[in-house]
Amino acid sequence: MNGGAxxxxxxxxxxxxxxxxxxGRKEMHLPEGARQPRxxxxxxxxxxxxxxxxxRMLEFGEYVTIAELAEREGIAPSYMTxxxxxxxxxxxxxEAILNGKQGPEVTLARLLEPFPEEWQKQAxxxx
Numbered sequence: 001m002n003g004g005a006x007x008x009x010x011x012x013x014x015x016x017x018x019x020x021x022x023x024g025r026k027e028m029h030l031p032e033g034a035r036q037p038r039x040x041x042x043x044x045x046x047x048x049x050x051x052x053x054x055x056r057m058l059e060f061g062e063y064v065t066i067a068e069l070a071e072r073e074g075i076a077p078s079y080m081t082x083x084x085x086x087x088x089x090x091x092x093x094x095e096a097i098l099n100g101k102q103g104p105e106v107t108l109a110r111l112l113e114p115f116p117e118e119w120q121k122q123a124x125x126x127x
Contacts, residue, residue: 023107040100043108048094051086082112090119093126103127 017028023043054069063069066084070077089111096102106126116122 020104022104023109027104029104040098041102041106041108044097044102044106044111047083047108047111048086048097051083054080054084055087085115086111088117089115090122092119093122 016031019026020029021027023041054073057063057069058066063072066080067077070080073080093102093106097106103126115125
């Protein structure tokens with residue numbers, strides 16, 4: 001070092017953020033305008049993958065009923081039907097989820113609740 005100012009022993013860095021609950025866990029949200037890295041929601045991604053896999057298995061006749069498939073998967077048929085409904089989501093919502101661009105209001109718990117069949121109404125609901 002060349003005789004400049006002494007190096008302090010501690011440095012204080014202040015970063016404004018807020019903590020938001022999302023899908024049962026807490027996340028830090030930076031203020032408006034701050035660039036946030038894209039991060040996919042693994043629970044949503046996994047649920048979408050399962051839904052489309054189960055749909056394909058039913059469509060190709062690997063299993064005749066949801067009850068039969070649910071038994072094989074070791075889950076309740078009522079849960080399976082809620083997850084299978086995710087295959088009815090608008091393609092742009094599915095794409096946003098897979099790219100980590102969905103809004104904070106789009107959680108697995110919320111998507112497992114009934115949602116409109118019409119894609120435009122879904123877009124309005126999940127803005």
